[in-house]
Every structure is written in C-alpha cells, then in structure tokens.
Amino acid sequence: MSAEPRVSIHPDSSVLMAAIAARLITKLVDVQDRYGEATVVLTGGTVGIGTLKAVADSAAAPAVNWSKVNFWWGDERFVAADDDDRNTRQAHAALLSHIGVDPERVHEPGSADQFGTPEEAAEDYARRLAEAAAAEHAADTSDDRPDTPRKLPRFDILLLGVGPDAHIASLFPEQAGIREKELTVVGVRNSPKPPPQRISLTLPAINTAAEVWMVVAGEDKAGAVGLALAGANPVQVPAAGPAGRSRTLWLIDENAASRVPEQLIRKSPASA
Template sequence: MRGNTRITVHPSFEVLAATTAARLITRLLDVQSERGEATVVLTGGSVGIATLKAVAESPARLAVNWSKVNFWWGDDRFVSADSPDRNHVQAAEALLDHIEVDPARVHVMKPADAGLDVAQAAAEYAEQLAAAALAEHRASDDYDGDAGAPLLPRFDVLLLGIGPDAHIASLFPEMAGIRTKDAAVVSVTNSPKPPPERVSLTLGTINSADEIWLVAAGSDKAGAVALALAGASPVQVPASGANGRSRTRWLVDEDAAAKVPGALIARLDA
C-alpha cells in the first residue's frame, strides 16, 4: 500500500453511491479543464452501477462534456452482447444511454456472440488499448509509457468493486489472472463465480491509472477490505495490489469498514 492511499467511510450504501458520483463528476471536470478530455475505467457490481445511476440523476452531470470522455471497462463477462449480466449493458442502462457520449470513445469488451473466443476477445481489447495509447503518443510530447511494457492510454480514474473474496475486476485469489505480468488484458475461463468466462485488465494495467477508487459496501466485504488495507499479498488478496500512480481512494460504507482498525482509518483519512 503506497503512501498516497486515502479512505473515506460513508454512513450508508446510498450516501456512498451519491458521494462517489459527485466526486467522479468533479474529477472529470477538473481533468477536462486541464486537457479537454478525460478517461474513466468503469466497474460493475451493485455500488459501481448505483454510482453511475447517481451520476445520471445529478444536475451537475450537465457540466461535463460527455462527448470528450473516454470510457473503458475493468472487466466484463463473456456472454452475449445483450445479456443483463454484461457490465456494459448495466452501465448503458444506468448512465451511458442518458448522456451524449461519442460512440468511438466507448471501448467495449467483445461479447461471446461476436465471433471470437474469450482469449481472442482479451487480445482484441489489448489492441484497443494499444491503439489509444499510440494515438495519445502522437498527440502529446509527454507520453511516459515504459519501454517494453504493454501500450496503455492514460486512465484518469479507474473504478473498482471488491468481492467478498477480495477479487477486483475478474482477478481472483490464487488464479492465473492475478499472477499475469506480461499482458495488458487477460482471459478468464474458470471464474469461481458465474459466468466462468470473462475478460479482465491485469493488475499492471489497473495500476497504470492515475487514480484508483476502490468502492465497497456491505458487511460481506468487511474482511476483504480489512485484509487489503493491512497489506496482504495481492495473490491471496487481489484488492491489496491496486495502487494508483498518484492516488488510491478507498470509498466504503460503515459496514464494509467494520473490521478495519480505527487507528488505520484515522491515519488514512488524515
């Protein structure tokens, strides 16, 4: 856990979603004021989708130029394009269908009925990331990608949910995905929770984000949150390995924070 980690504990699920939505709108506005466009990586899950709904319902959303926001996904289920299990489908219903987005800036992971297998879908998403990174490189003199590393665009905010087992995106404890270091995107064929096939960003790609926001609610997440903040190994506790380049925010409700020592909360909230 890096020194730029912060935690904010919210009194309820509803307050957590509303506050995270307000924080996201503000962050996008700040980035757009600096660079004209902004990039966010979306997550699924109950809090992730509730946050997007809260963005859609906020009058402040009108201040954001949504046509200049790039959308990526941390992971998605490898099911049919119209499946309600798809993070993309849920995000569209919650937010994307209610704002004026540029379809070319919405980078969707290929579904199971697109004519590719799950490994090919992961490779295709890595190609999308590389193409976006090269476009940024041509447009800017301050591109700072590491030589030999996967080509990645700039992520201003990357949202992550946390499972009760401490998984993030579709990187599960002790499985191959959390151990993968030489790829931007990984395919999952044996997810411990259905559906078994998924496409996910790797931990290295996740950690390329400027800011990572880990959002969790509910008592079933309390153990995972506590272990991650205690610095457990990412192989066993994937959430502990998520660290943004400039900042990592833990945005949790009181139930999810219940097992985190008060002294640690006080230090991280300072």
C-alpha cells in the same frame, strides 16, 4: 510510487454512491480542464452501477463534457452482447444512454457473439488499448512524453469493486489472472463467480491509472477490505494489489469498514 491508501467511510450505500458520483463529476471536470478530455475505467456490481445512476441523476452532471470522456471497462463477462450480465449493458442503462457520449469513445470489451474464446476477446481488447495509447502518444506534444511505445492510454480514474472473496475486476484469488505480469488483458476461465468466462485488465494494467478508487459496500465485504488494507498478499487477496500512481482511495460504507485498521480510517468524506 502511489501514496498510502486513503479510506473515506460513509454511513450507508446510498450516501456512498451519491458521494462517489459527486467526486467523479468533480474529478472529470478537473481533468478536462487540464487535458481537454478525460478517461475513466468503469466497474460493474451494485456500487459501480449504482454510482453511474447517481451520476445520471445529479444536477451537476452537465458540468462534464461527456462527449470528451473516454470510457473503458476493468472487466467484462464473456457472454452475448445483449446479455443483462454484461457490465457494459448495465452501464448504458444507468448512465451512458442518458448523456451525450461520443460512441467512438466508448470502448466495450468483446462479447461471445464476436469471439470464440475469452482469450481472443482479451487480445482484441489489449490491441484496442494499445492503439488508443499510440494515438494519445502521437497527439502529445509535451517535452516530457515517453519515447517508448505504451500499451495503455492514460487512465485518469479507475473504479474497482471488491467481492466477498477479495476479487477485483475478474482477478480471483490464487488464479492465473492475478499472477499475470506481462499482459494488459487476460481471458478468464472457471471463474468461481458465474458466469465462468470473463475478460479482465491485469493488476499491472490497473496500476497504471493515475487514481484508483475502490468502491465497496456491505458487511459481507468487510473481511476482504480489512485484509486488503492490512497489506495482505495480492495473490491471496487481490484487493490488496491496486495502487494508483498518484492516489488510491477506498470509498466504503460503514458496514464494509468494520475491520479496517483504525489508523487508516477517515470518516469525513469532505476531509478525503
């Protein structure tokens, strides 16, 4: 079971993104020391992409062996591969094209150029996740590895933004995606936020991650953050649902924190 979420508040969005970048670099180094490689699930949005740019700009970035980092995405817009709305395209511009990544370790969800429907793209993404999990399982020689096949590889860090409506990835309030219990990836139609068609990890898939980091800035997100941390129902408030197996962090700025329950607040980033 995940521990209670920990909230770390930063003065503004610029400080927040720099702090998340520093934390991410440190965590990836630690994970690589343990496993030889690391896996991160990226998010889009202003904070998600801004954090990647802060990583690229950091003098500490070379401490990570980027050729041994596996990259996945929590969701993607089902548009053409060269569409600027693609989270993957923005991530490449901000970070991936500036570091020595192994292209074989960059796992982009399918685009509208490749598949006819978001459901087809979701099935393909789920298949690739399962294949990565099987390869990881086969390479694991530890005595405590599970005997049953896994549908997902090990996610060391999973980043999530939060919308003003409290959506996470492309799981929106009251829609089918946030209710899904069995699938690891779903196709999304009629998204209330354009573009209307998307691909998303499900909440059960998200919650397999060792650490989930909720990265949020802005007064327009304060209501969603407050409801999520107050324990709202994830069907109505999807941001209430994510929980890392070992750690759940809310890394937010002061504007997004205005409705956070006082007992959860941890204002010093160093103390988190």
